[in-house]
Amino acid sequence: MSTVVQNNTQKLSVVNFNTQQQAVYQTEKLNLWYGQVHALKNIDLSIGYKEVTAIIGPSGCGKSTFLKTLNRMVELVPGVRISGEITYNKTDILHESFSVEELRTRVGMVFQKPNPFPKSIYGNIAYGPKIHGIRNKEILNSIVENSLRQAYLWDEVKDRLHQSAHELSGGQQQRLCIARCLAIEPDVILMDEPTSALDPNSTRQIEELIKELKKDYSIVIVTHNMQQAARISDKTAFFLNGEIIEYDQTNRIFTQPTDQRTEDYINGRFG
Amino acid sequence: MNYIDQTVVMKKTNTRRLKNKLAKGMFFLSTLFGVVVLFILIVRIISQGIGWIDLDFLTGKLSTQVDRAGIMGAILGTLWLMVVVAPVTMIIGVSTAIYVELYVKNSKVKSIIQTNIANLAGVPSIVYGILGLTLFVRLLDFGNIVLAGGLTMSLLVLPIVVVASQEAIRAVPDHLSEASYGLGATKWQTIRRIILPAALPGILTGAILALSRAIGETAPLVVLGIPALLIPFPGGIFDTFTVLPMQIYYWTLDSSLVAEYANLAAATIVTLLVCLFVLNATAILIRNKFQKKY
Numbered sequence: 001m002s003t004v005v006q007n008n009t010q011k012l013s014v015v016n017f018n019t020q021q022q023a024v025y026q027t028e029k030l031n032l033w034y035g036q037v038h039a040l041k042n043i044d045l046s047i048g049y050k051e052v053t054a055i056i057g058p059s060g061c062g063k064s065t066f067l068k069t070l071n072r073m074v075e076l077v078p079g080v081r082i083s084g085e086i087t088y089n090k091t092d093i094l095h096e097s098f099s100v101e102e103l104r105t106r107v108g109m110v111f112q113k114p115n116p117f118p119k120s121i122y123g124n125i126a127y128g129p130k131i132h133g134i135r136n137k138e139i140l141n142s143i144v145e146n147s148l149r150q151a152y153l154w155d156e157v158k159d160r161l162h163q164s165a166h167e168l169s170g171g172q173q174q175r176l177c178i179a180r181c182l183a184i185e186p187d188v189i190l191m192d193e194p195t196s197a198l199d200p201n202s203t204r205q206i207e208e209l210i211k212e213l214k215k216d217y218s219i220v221i222v223t224h225n226m227q228q229a230a231r232i233s234d235k236t237a238f239f240l241n242g243e244i245i246e247y248d249q250t251n252r253i254f255t256q257p258t259d260q261r262t263e264d265y266i267n268g269r270f271g
Numbered sequence: 272m273n274y275i276d277q278t279v280v281m282k283k284t285n286t287r288r289l290k291n292k293l294a295k296g297m298f299f300l301s302t303l304f305g306v307v308v309l310f311i312l313i314v315r316i317i318s319q320g321i322g323w324i325d326l327d328f329l330t331g332k333l334s335t336q337v338d339r340a341g342i343m344g345a346i347l348g349t350l351w352l353m354v355v356v357a358p359v360t361m362i363i364g365v366s367t368a369i370y371v372e373l374y375v376k377n378s379k380v381k382s383i384i385q386t387n388i389a390n391l392a393g394v395p396s397i398v399y400g401i402l403g404l405t406l407f408v409r410l411l412d413f414g415n416i417v418l419a420g421g422l423t424m425s426l427l428v429l430p431i432v433v434v435a436s437q438e439a440i441r442a443v444p445d446h447l448s449e450a451s452y453g454l455g456a457t458k459w460q461t462i463r464r465i466i467l468p469a470a471l472p473g474i475l476t477g478a479i480l481a482l483s484r485a486i487g488e489t490a491p492l493v494v495l496g497i498p499a500l501l502i503p504f505p506g507g508i509f510d511t512f513t514v515l516p517m518q519i520y521y522w523t524l525d526s527s528l529v530a531e532y533a534n535l536a537a538a539t540i541v542t543l544l545v546c547l548f549v550l551n552a553t554a555i556l557i558r559n560k561f562q563k564k565y
Contacts, residue, residue: 073449073452073453076449076452078376100455101455101456101457102455104453104455105454105455109453111449111453113446115444115446115449115450116450117447117450117465118468127451127464128455131451131456131464132455177450180454181453181454184454184455
């Protein structure tokens with residue numbers, strides 16, 4: 001693909017960060033209720049710029065809920081109430097005047113189960129740019145190619161871009177979903193147990209991909225798999241019953257946790 | 272451990288197997304009943320009517336003389352009626368379904384609307400005719416033109432489209448719309464680009480059912496006072512009109528006076544069935560095209 005076209009696509013990205021900036025996200029006294037259920041309790045957490053932050057904890061501890069509050073997807077659940085503050089890049093994203101559509105173009109999301117649209121491979125990737133008003137065929141073509149290359153999927157699918165995305169294997173579909181999310185050129189990628197539905201080999205590929213993406217993106221990943229957190233993350237937060245028990249450098253969490261509950265969890269005594 | 276007495280089990284086995292066979296037989300006979308009756312009906316209609324269908328019959332004007340009678344007016348009337356019914360029911364019906372399924376958050380309000388729509392589907396068609404007569408023909412003073420008939424017919428079949436569309440929209444998995452919202456799409460973009468395309472086959476199935484119903488329905492049009500005889504061809508939705516089922520109705524009614532009218536009625540039924548078949552086939556083709564895409 002020509003460099004001219006690539007320059008075009010780069011113009012589209014929104015530049016937000018200077019390199020000194022440390023935290024992408026900062027939450028303060030974040031509380032969340034599903035009806036009467038208090039799902040997140042006083043979460044204070046800051047998420048580092050161009051780091052991989054892993055969130056671990058047993059089922060029902062609120063880790064997925066927390067992830068979904070970061071792009072306000074949690075608001076799709078009826079009866080949800082949020083209090084406290086989340087600042088994304090120093091902007092209060094819980095404020096009424098803040099548009100969720102804008103937030104979600106800066107913050108991409110990859111879901112637990114690969115969820116490609118019932119469209120072609122090309123159509124899946126081009127969906128995001130199209131809804132943001134990009135109509136130019138050449139720009140779309142290069143976005144599709146770049147995104148697929150970034151997700152290491154290009155070589156596998158370049159000859160069948162116009163075939164259904166559902167014909168891909170599970171692991172390929174998940175990398176397609178990652179590429180789809182890269183196509184809107186986000187700053188942050190939220191991943192909700194992205195490998196839990198995949199076989200070990202596909203899992204390894206996704207983990208390699210995450211390590212690569214870390215160079216350009218800030219990543220928050222929820223995972224059930226503690227080895228995975230240990231392998232790919234810089235920082236790890238341990239959630240239990242809607243609270244943060246411990247949050248530290250990943251190697252510290254896994255070698256010398258300060259809280260007994262963290263130690264019990266990572267040693268497999270519960271969860 | 273001797274809770275099970277093998278001899279009793281053996282004895283009961285035969286009755287169980289007999290019941291098994293009886294059940295299968297009953298299901299088969301039920302199916303057979305429907306198929307056979309429909310077959311006889313169609314054979315009888317076709318054998319009586321087919322001889323009367325020729326180009327003059329299909330393209331001719333209505334006439335009291337049996338040999339010269341044609342049904343072009345009724346065919347055109349039916350087509351014009353569909354021109355009104357199809358877009359009105361699709362737009363209002365699908366929009367209603369979208370609103371109820373995707374916008375109404377309060378489950379109580381939703382169930383009230385649901386119950387209403389379900390009840391509307393059960394209201395006898397003649398009641399819709401009376402509503403149409405009051406509202407469109409008299410109050411809005413349309414007279415008995417295609418538009419009045421079409422709007423009345425739309426009200427009648429609207430619940431079918433709404434219910435089918437609701438089910439189709441509900442069947443679209445949440446993870447698809449979540450993926451769309453996650454990319455920063457608005458609700459409308461998600462509906463238009465993800466939910467509606469995925470729900471379209473189901474919606475079209477509803478539309479097929481609704482149009483089939485509208486094309487054959489007679490009672491509401493009788494109430495509206497649609498004439499049957501000797502009118503000029505309708506050229507648009509503001510003309511007076513008649514439709515194929517009305518024609519069948521009047522010819523059957525008058526067959527006691529002129530016996531050949533019964534044959535004309537049969538020939539008209541065959542034409543109506545062909546129209547219905549063509550219409551459904553088109554809708555099914557469109558549906559398959561969307562289903563196969565991905």
